[in-house]
Amino acid sequence: MPKTSSYTAMLPDSSGRVPYTAEDDAVWRDLMTRQLPSVQARMATPYLDGLRRLDLPTDRVAQCNEVSARLTKATGWRVEPVPALIPFGRFFGLLAQRAFPAASFIRRREDFDYIEEPDIFHEIFGHTPLLTDPRFAAFSQAIGQAGHRADKADHAWLIRLYWFTIEFGLTQEAGKMKGLGSGLASSISELEWATSGRPELRRFDVIDILRTPYRIDILQPVYFVIEDLADLFAAAGRDLLADVAQARALGLHPPKYPPKVA
DSSP states (O other): OOSOOSOOOOOOOTTSOOOOOHHHHHHHHHHHHHHHHHHHHHBOHHHHHHHHHHTOOSSSOOOHHHHHHHHHHHHSOEEEEEOSOOOHHHHHHHHHTTEEEEEOOOOOGGGSSOOSSOOHHIIIIIITTGGGSHHHHHHHHHHHHHHHHSOGGGHHHHHHHHIIIIITOEEEETTEEEEOSHHHHTOHHHHHHHTTTOSEEEEOOHHHHHTOOOOSSSOOSEEEEOSSHHHHHHGGGSOHHHHHHHHHHHOOOOOSSOOOOO
16 A cells, blocks of 8 residues: 555545535546446456446446445445555454545546546445445455454555455456456456466465565556455355465565665
8 A cells, every 4th residue: 555645535424425526526426438348248247237226327436434334234234435545453453343444535637547546446346335235234244353453563464365356356256357456446457467377376365365475556466366255255154364374484476566766
């Protein structure tokens, strides 16, 4: 996650609505228009089912309070508007409380194709569909609870399990590779790349994931394929802090990407 942001939080008014501008709404509309065909073709059924449940607006920025109403009815979750950047500790703490932290701003036109930090389109369009599914919601909460108990030094290890599953996980449906994670759903270039057969694909394994470094500013060179989603949901019942300890003892895998140029 970047350490600084050129964006500022959009604060909700007394009714809980964020006063987005006409240009904000136009950016959301154009993002939806661009992304929906790719998502329909390349994302997995659990995500698509959740997207239908949410029935997000296509012509304006979705409001966190209206999405929360649908999530609460489905799984007891809500969306919590936050500044652009929050520390891992707060992120895990909110997940533990079944609250998804959503950066409330939307990207500017100059960042239309790629924005390094998450914006409201990534948060709502990318993340909240899976949170309508009790199984994915329980997995997210389990990571939050583990992170809330973990030492600060363990946060960067534990977040890899979230990154390679909820953010960038893949699965197979009818012999075809499909996107599962939010980072794929909200990025047309990454979704196409991840399902192209060109990056390295690994079998879902919690310890392997915890040992795999990543960068947030490039297309991922490695993705994990969850062939049976039951394996992912079973991970919610693991002692994730014991898994982190085991991964730390084994050490990180060598990165598959070049070092970032300062």
